[in-house]
Amino acid sequence: MPHKKAKRSVREAERKTKGEDLAPSKDSLSNEPIPKALSRVLNAAKVREEWRDKKRKLEDGGGIQGEKRRRLDDGAKGKRKEAQVTAKLTIKPGESIQHFNRRVEDDMRPLVKAAVHSSNAVVRGAAKAEKEAKAAKKVKGKPVKEDDDDEATSTRARPPPPAAIADKHADKAKEFQKHSSSAPRRLNDIAQAPPEFKKLPRGAVAAASDGFGGKRDGVLSMAQKQMMEKERENAIARYREMKARQRKLGEKSDERDRDGEDED
Template sequence: MPHKRAKRSVRENERKKRGEDLAPMKNSLSNEPIPKAIARVLNATKIREEWHNKKRKLQEDGDHKQGDKRRKLEDGAKGKRRETQATAKISIKPGESIQHFNRRVEDDMRPLVKAAVHSSNAVARNAVKADKEAKAAKKLKGKSNKTDESEEAKTTRIQPPAPAVAADKHAGKAKEFQKTSSSAPRRLNDVAQAPPEFKRLPRGAVSAASDGFGSGKRDGVLSMAQRQMMEKERENAITRYREMKARQRKSGEKSDERDRDGADDD
């Protein structure tokens, strides 16, 4: 297959047949033409000039009455001719690298680019300024028209009669809180001598039962068996508590006797 590499033996035989120290071929570096990137840079001015010439012709054919535009185009064409004349002289020197050539081209084109940028900025500033002035003039016109209309309306408008003063509804009522006269006023940190006494039960409350377990809702919750279990547990807890106290008392008495015996021995 053509894209496959030949064997090493075949390549060595072909090399022996060709021989050594041969003359350079047509595709050598010495016979190579100008690189494509440099050719594009050199031909860029020519292409740009042709495009601008076409654009200028179309504008001239479309509108012959705009003399200012023609002058601007002519001035631009003259400036472009100067640019092309200046750039046409730029060419790569023998033995010069592409990097040095690009730097030299940039240095030559830098003032032209700066001038173009400044001119475009000036045009943009002028356009913005003109827009602002036009908006301000429109606002002033609108304000003047509104003031004229308001003055005419004031002159033609009939003044209505002044309304009668409404009577004050709260004229006879007191405007301040009344003060209480009491010999012992209530204070923030007063101490109660006894709990409050309720002579009547609150709304919806039921009187307490005499058996000590309450009445009403509690009777419906606890059954008789549960109440007996609770009583039994209560008795057991009381007996355990009494036994624990008795043991603590006995252990305290024993420790006191030991202390006394030790003191007698001494």
């Protein structure tokens, strides 16, 4: 089956027999249209010359006519915009009232916003003009002597500068105090006695002045104290009895062990 490509020699022989003077097809490169980008590049010089001629004509005598033409064009554009707005604001066939109201609000929003901004600017300008007029009237009504008197009274009424505030912690040491001891501190030293606090901390002076026990003794009454003492004595007595009982049981067990050893 001739499903494979023919040899090169066969293909060249067929090309020679057919010849090369056949007419090009419709899809040839000569019939392909030129792209716009390429046409702009090729016709750039021509476009530039046309623009220069047009500009020269406007500069020579068509300046006034050009301005009039611009004004007429602007007026026509404004009329077109108004006509477009009025055409937009009409309800379309098949459009609901809700959608029509929304479209109207969207179209009128920039106009309302511009009107609000202009009105705010007018109000601010009027308020500023009123303030300036009032200030000018005040300046014109006051004489020069009154200004001098005001300056003198202001200088007199000024309070003296406040004195330096005394610092409460001026007498106290700002850094940690260092106490020199005869015995040098070494690593892994063992304390032979608990530390002695010669100066009690804050809040401990009142508790020490109340007497032994501090604030807790004031909470208990005399009857409660007696009950606590009785319970304490009872607990001590029970503990002693338990210890004596254990001692007796231990002695009996020792005697049994000795008797067993003697029999052996």
